[in-house]
Amino acid sequence: MRSFxxxxxxxxLIFGKGxxxxxxxxxxxxxxxxxxxxxxxxxxRLGFLKKSCDSLEKAGLEVVHYGEVVPNPTVEVVDKxxxxxxxxxxxxxxxxxxxxxxxTAKNIAIATGHFEGEKISIWExxxxxxxxxxxxSKSLPVVAIASTSGSGSHVSRFAVVTNQKTxxxxxxxxxxxxxxxxxxxxxxxxCMPPSLTAETGFDALTHLMExxxxxxxxxxxxxxxxxxxxxxxxxLPQAYNRGDDMEAREAMALADTFAGWALVTSRPVxxxxxxxxxxxxxxxxxxxxxxxxxxxxxxxxxxxxGDEQVVSKYCQIARMxxxxxxSCSKKEALKxxxxxxxxxxxxxxxxxxxxxxxxxxxxxDMIESAFTTMKGPIEANPVPVTREDILNLYSKSx
Ligand code: NZQ
Ligand code: MN
Numbered sequence: 525m526r527s528f529x530x531x532x533x534x535x536x537l538i539f540g541k542g543x544x545x546x547x548x549x550x551x552x553x554x555x556x557x558x559x560x561x562x563x564x565x566x567x568x569r570l571g572f573l574k575k576s577c578d579s580l581e582k583a584g585l586e587v588v589h590y591g592e593v594v595p596n597p598t599v600e601v602v603d604k605x606x607x608x609x610x611x612x613x614x615x616x617x618x619x620x621x622x623x624x625x626x627x628t629a630k631n632i633a634i635a636t637g638h639f640e641g642e643k644i645s646i647w648e649x650x651x652x653x654x655x656x657x658x659x660x661s662k663s664l665p666v667v668a669i670a671s672t673s674g675s676g677s678h679v680s681r682f683a684v685v686t687n688q689k690t691x692x693x694x695x696x697x698x699x700x701x702x703x704x705x706x707x708x709x710x711x712x713x714x715c716m717p718p719s720l721t722a723e724t725g726f727d728a729l730t731h732l733m734e735x736x737x738x739x740x741x742x743x744x745x746x747x748x749x750x751x752x753x754x755x756x757x758x759x760l761p762q763a764y765n766r767g768d769d770m771e772a773r774e775a776m777a778l779a780d781t782f783a784g785w786a787l788v789t790s791r792p793v794x795x796x797x798x799x800x801x802x803x804x805x806x807x808x809x810x811x812x813x814x815x816x817x818x819x820x821x822x823x824x825x826x827x828x829x830g831d832e833q834v835v836s837k838y839c840q841i842a843r844m845x846x847x848x849x850x851s852c853s854k855k856e857a858l859k860x861x862x863x864x865x866x867x868x869x870x871x872x873x874x875x876x877x878x879x880x881x882x883x884x885x886x887x888x889d890m891i892e893s894a895f896t897t898m899k900g901p902i903e904a905n906p907v908p909v910t911r912e913d914i915l916n917l918y919s920k921s922x
Pocket of ligand 2: 674675727728731796811
């Protein structure tokens with residue numbers, strides 16, 4: 525076995541049905557005045573915004589609500605939230621929602637913590653610049669309450685943001701934004717409608733499969749990713765068909781948590797590298813749907829070009845997907861693609877880029893954006909990739 529280094533940032537994770545009740549008492553140990561960041565509707569409509577405010581206020585904390593997060597959150601949304609946090613003197617940022625709300629909370633925590641009298645846009649911290657602004661321990665502490673099982677953001681040190689002007693979607697990374705406290709309450713997760721369960725569950729599956737085949741994988745991620753891949757093959761259709769199935773919801777939340785840790789300790793590869801430009805150029809396409817359209821073609825490509833080790837990894841994925849794999853060959857490895865395609869059909873996510881309204885004349889610009897914003901995942905792909913390969917992969921997904 526080759527030697528490796530493994531370090532997980534510390535997150536105090538409270539996992540289980542009803543765990544939102546601990547929010548106030550636990551947050552009291554972290555701050556006094558919280559900016560509570562949510563999307564525009566769901567958490568209010570489902571009563572979890574009120575529940576969170578009540579828990580915080582009961583514990584003697586002050587709460588300022590910022591409820592303007594949109595899916596694929598933008599620089600403007602983050603900057604406006606930063607202004608709200610600064611104006612109100614908040615000392616901790618809580619993200620209540622899916623990846624979009626939690627990522628926005630993280631980005632607000634960075635920009636607010638580094639405020640020294642002059643406004644700073646979050647974009648100044650993005651790695652797309654030659655010399656991005658440094659993210660330090662001045663960042664405010666972040667608390668995450670997950671309402672989806674997909675992004676892994678509740679335990680990761682990434683915060684995704686989209687610059688609509690330059691049409692770049694990128695992940696800002698820092699150990700300082702990894703949530704100090706993370707709450708995974710199954711009662712919130714069981715409110716997800718089927719389509720959201722499908723999109724977010726497939727996102728978690730791709731995190732696991734990508735981090736498993738990645739050049740940055742290590743024996744610990746190999747072990748945990750494979751176990752969690754099996755959880756998703758076994759339980760995602762069940763969670764999709766019966767939203768109130770607590771066993772399936774728990775399994776998905778656990779798999780999402782393992783996937784978040786895998787993102788931190790390994791690295792995603794091509795499907796994520798190619799999906800970010802899609803959402804940057806077509807903001808209405810959700811992250812999970814983009815991954816559904818791209819993933820099978822990329823798996824085929826990696827198997828076709830992969831060496832014995834890569835092929836073996838896809839054979840193991842196929843086994844987790846319930847396929848009978850008798851030997852380690854490219855033919856057997858392709859059964860992993862079949863397993864993924866069958867899963868996509870079961871959760872009604874077998875969609876092409878054409879179905880999503882993507883136009884071929886945007887491919888060149890999307891490829892450019894992928895190389896600027898997602899260089900790391902492109903380089904971590906288990907087989908080398910050229911611009912021409914990416915063009916072919918986008919075309920194949922039409
Ligand atoms: O906006 P509201 O009204 O709150 O509604 C949301 C939103 O419209 C709704 N929703 C969320 N939880 C719900 C719910 N509706 C009913 N019941 C619930 N329990 O769902 C819609 C989508 O929410 P969003 O947060 O956008 O979904 P998701 O969790 O898939 O997050 C996607 C974002 O995470 C980023 C993606 O790029 C994307 O921006 N990612 C973040 C990562 C990270 N930080 O490490 C890694 C991932 O690869 C991913 O890229
Ligand atoms: Mn993802």
